[in-house]
Amino acid sequence: MxxxxxxxxxxxxxxxxxxxxxxxxxxxxxxxxxxxxxxxxxxxxxxxxxxxxxxRREDVGGVGVDLAADGFSTRGGVVAAVLDDVGLGDAVIRPDHGGRWIAGAAGAAPLPAETVVGIPANAWADDVRRHIGWSGAWRAYLDRLRPPLTIGQEQSLGRLVRTRMGDRVRDRLVAPLSVGGYAVDPDDVVVDDVAPGLNAALTRTGSLAGAVAAVRAEREGAGEGLAGLSGGxxxxxxxxxxxxxxxxxxxxxxxxxxxxxxxxxxxxxxxxxxxxxxxxxxxxxxxxxxxxxxxxxxxxxxxxxxxxxxxxAPTVPLESITLVFDAPGGAVDRPGPVVHAVPGTRRASTLLHQTGRWDGLRAEAGENGVVARVTFGGPGDPPATAALDDAAATAMALAEASALLALPLDGVRLRGVHRNRYEQPPPAxxxxxxxxxxxxxxxxxxxxxxxxxxxxxxxxxxxxxxxxxxxxxxxxxxxxxxxxxxx
Missing domain, CATH: 3.50.50.60 (FAD/NAD(P)-binding domain)
Known part of the structure; x- marks a missing residue:
């Protein structure tokens, strides 16, 4: 400002x-x-x-719901400066529950802790092997042994990860975040933009895993993350x-x-x-x-x-379906609040469990209330709901929410649904x-x-x-x- x-x-x-x-x-x-x-x-x-x-924010099933972004990155403080300027500095809140999960063919599990954009610092860590298996861990370990032929030069995130650590790391850890979060294939993501300092760390450490560890150490205490606004x-x-x-x-x-x-x-x-x-x-x-x-x-x-x-990368047609429903016991302890599907394993790409992120929204939804936004579509993949009528699209969204939340939703009391079709521009x-x-x-x-x-x-x-x-x-x-x- x-x-x-x-x-x-x-x-x-x-x-x-x-x-x-x-x-x-x-x-x-x-x-x-x-x-x-x-x-x-x-x-x-x-x-x-x-x-x-x-x-925008609309009433869905008696709950005020953000239909697009429900939060913002605190990177650089630029949004916070605008909020201060318009008198909303005191309304900034932090998520009450954080974390991202990845859902693959074997179910959902948290994103491994020691990663940068999904790239692990230690392929043998239990939370990494849960996603990529033993064979994936062995392949990723070869990164430590490979000669540094092109270290510090690769600009495609997907190609870098595939070359150094193999397909399983790329497809099961990196791609879910890229496709589910920004609707862009990791091959079309610039390394220096999404992970500043990673290429330079590659040159210093001689391996991608070592570079991830170095970047994480440099970022520690940087204070960046997600924030929202009380009231939406x-x-x-x-x-x-x-x-x-x-x-x-x-x-x-x-x-x-x-x-x-x-x-x-x-x-x-x-x-x-x-x-x-x-x-x-x-x-x-x-x-x-x-x-x-x-x-x-x-x-x-x-x-x-x-x-x-x-x-x-072209804009990508997406559709998000926001569901407000009552589930016995709610879903506070379920995966999330953000669950990204491994591309090709689900019809949905991402589920945002909004009542699992913001306590204020949970209070508004009530004891058993759940607000979940299910997004369909991705690069080269039109939304699976595109040709469906409202009833069929709602049924598909509920089925995907059930799978991604690991929550049986048979006979759920649905309070409200909102469909939102839009074009996603390429990320920065x-x-x-x-x-x-x-x-x-x-x-x-x-x-x-x-x-x-x-x-x-x-x-x-x-x-x-x-x-x-x-x-x-x-x-x-x-x-x-x-x-x-x-x-």
Whole structure:
């Protein structure tokens, strides 16, 4: 976030500069706040009837449930800074129950303790052999004996693990986290992004297991992890909207934008944003929509971006089905709260046992209440529920929840169901994403006063989206206020 010195060192006329933000998701709202804080005149245009994008909370079976992210990474403190800014710093909570499990053909067990992105430091540890078996442990042990031919050079996580430790470690420990957590194949994950320092540690230690141990030792006490908000993650949307209102920002909902073009009037504001029958003039525009919409909107304003080749892992269609039900004795002691399936062993990829993560939600759900979100789909694998009607999709989700929670659900009293279909952008760690984002921003150099933010460039995850939105909004406003962008 921008400090007080920045806010007081802007030119005397920031209010004369008009900024239009297209898209009222979290990226757009954060960018709007960064511009509004220095006194710029900001308008947010959102096509839907509500702001917040994928961040929303709905009543399902009498329980308020987060339908997308129910928490955020504390990495870098960027989300915490925004929450402090909007008065929600005291609402941050930590999970009451942590841990991830992996479910394979032989059932579910905790992710081994001594791992980095699923790669074990000791293949012989009991919690590792439980997943990969004796033959997998022997193969992984060969990592210690292999010559360091390409150590420190491999950038594909999947290829690195397969080469050094074998298929069982890759398929049964690494792939469930990559596919279940981010819908990306581990072969398409960049080592240096997902596990900073691992390649360098490989060079020092001479083995992948040794590198994992070294990285774990370096990370100890780093203080990174998961956090949430008391009352649900949708509060960040409410907080941002209220803070924007404090600065006089106009938020227009049900205001779809159909185009962005240069103004032809000399001396006028350089950009025109078309919404309905109105062309709104602006000195700067922040485009905070998905990739397809951004390319279409900027076809005239930034044709270089529109023609930019798509050479990164594609978005993946997913469907999450949230179930709220009563189970005898609840499910507090069941696996989780996150259970990732070994790819190919289940129809679902992940189960998020939300009442197993947050005590506040458990209290709301009641003594025997369970809230579980079952996600279907993955890279190259359309959701198994895609062609099913609601009854059949619910039955499949219940069956998968039963298996992944190891909880018989025959005759369960189902209180409510919610289906959520969406496209998952590649994560920040996906191969080619960082390079493509750099090229996309370079293409915008021909359109000064235009910025693009959102998960399709920043990568999935609230921390990545917020950090990127803050940085891009800061660069944009500096260009408008100091860099001579015409207005």
């Amino acid at each position: 921008t400090d007080a010195a920045d806010a007081t060192s802007v030119p005397a006329n920031p209010a004369d500069k008009a900024v239009i933000v297209v898209g009222g998701g979290v990226a757009g709202l954060v960018a709007a706040l960064e511009c509004a804080k220095v006194g710029m005149s900001v308008t947010v245009l959102e096509r839907d009837a509500r702001v917040g994008g994928v961040i 993650m949708s509060r960040i949307v409410d907080g941002l909207a209220a803070r924007l209102d404090d600065f006089g920002v106009e938020i227009r909902t049900e205001a779809p934008v159909t185009g962005i073009r240069r103004s032809r009037d000399v001396g006028a504001r350089p950009w025109l944003v078309q919404t309905g029958d109105e062309a709104v003039a602006a000195d700067a525009v922040v485009v905070a929509v998905d990739e397809d919409a951004a390319r279409a909107l900027l076809a005239d304003a930034a044709p270089q971006l529109t023609s930019l080749a798509v050479d990164v 760690t996906a191969r080619g994403r960082a390079e493509r984002a750099t090229r996309a921003r370079a293409a915008l150099a021909a359109a000064p006063g235009i910025a693009v933010v959102g998960a399709w460039l920043a990568g999935t995850g609230l921390a990545q989206v917020v950090e990127d939105a803050v940085a891009e909004a800061d660069a944009l406003r500096r260009g408008v206020l100091f860099g001579g962008v015409a207005g």
